[in-house]
Amino acid sequence: MSGAASIGGAPVGRIDTLQPLEGLSVRALRRWCDGGHEALAEDLGCALGEDHGDRAARAFDALCRQCLSGCRRPLMRHGGGCLCLGADEAAFAQLVRTATEGDREDALMLACCMVRHDLAPILVHLAQAAGLALRSALVSWQRPSALH
Numbered sequence: 001m002s003g004a005a006s007i008g009g010a011p012v013g014r015i016d017t018l019q020p021l022e023g024l025s026v027r028a029l030r031r032w033c034d035g036g037h038e039a040l041a042e043d044l045g046c047a048l049g050e051d052h053g054d055r056a057a058r059a060f061d062a063l064c065r066q067c068l069s070g071c072r073r074p075l076m077r078h079g080g081g082c083l084c085l086g087a088d089e090a091a092f093a094q095l096v097r098t099a100t101e102g103d104r105e106d107a108l109m110l111a112c113c114m115v116r117h118d119l120a121p122i123l124v125h126l127a128q129a130a131g132l133a134l135r136s137a138l139v140s141w142q143r144p145s146a147l148h
Contacts, residue, residue, distance in 0.1 A: 008088040009076035015085045021100065022093035024134050028060055029092055030080045037061040044133075047140040056133030063126040067092070070115035070123070099124050100131030 015026055032040045037057050045053030068075060076088045085093075091110060099107040104124060111120035111127070 006076075008073065009078070009086045011078075011084040012087045012090050013085040014083050015089075016083055018085065018093060019097070020138050021131060021135055022097050024138060025093045025096040025131070026085065026089045027080075028130075028134060029064065029089065030077055032060060032064050033077060034080050044137050047137045052136070056130075056137060059126070059133045060130040063096075063123070063130040066119065066123055066126050067114060070119040072113075072115065075114075095123070096127045096131040096134070099127035100135060102128075 015023055018026065028040055028043075031043060040060060041054045041057035043053075044056045047053065048056060075092070076086055078084050078086050078089065091114060095107055095110040095114065098110060107124040107127060108120050111123040114120075115123050
């Protein structure tokens with residue numbers, strides 16, 4: 001593993017200590033990397049219904065594709081079941097959170113560290129769309145069931 005790659009994958013925390021949106025962002029990134037859009041759509045479809053789940057997965061797919069196509073170096077991640085949080089995963093989760101909360105300047109700063117500067121505004125827009133979709137999934141998962 002190269003020096004830059006090992007830095008991006010270096011454990012900086014644990015995924016189970018993240019706030020819900022950040023944790024879901026990292027889990028969705030791992031799921032997308034392992035199984036693609038279809039696997040993520042299936043997972044989100046359970047929470048949001050098939051149409052909304054597919055829409056959320058498409059938003060996340062666009063974010064991941066943009067992030068990976070314009071990245072300054074390969075994005076490092078841990079395996080799907082790993083509890084470690086890698087440095088790149090932490091930055092990705094922060095990008096999604098800050099963009100979703102409307103902190104555009106902070107989100108742009110993070111995006112500039114991840115992709116070429118000319119792609120950063122697009123990445124922030126996609127992170128916001130994906131974050132809002134994931135937030136909807138969280139609300140749906142946390143809603144008590146009407147069934148007994």
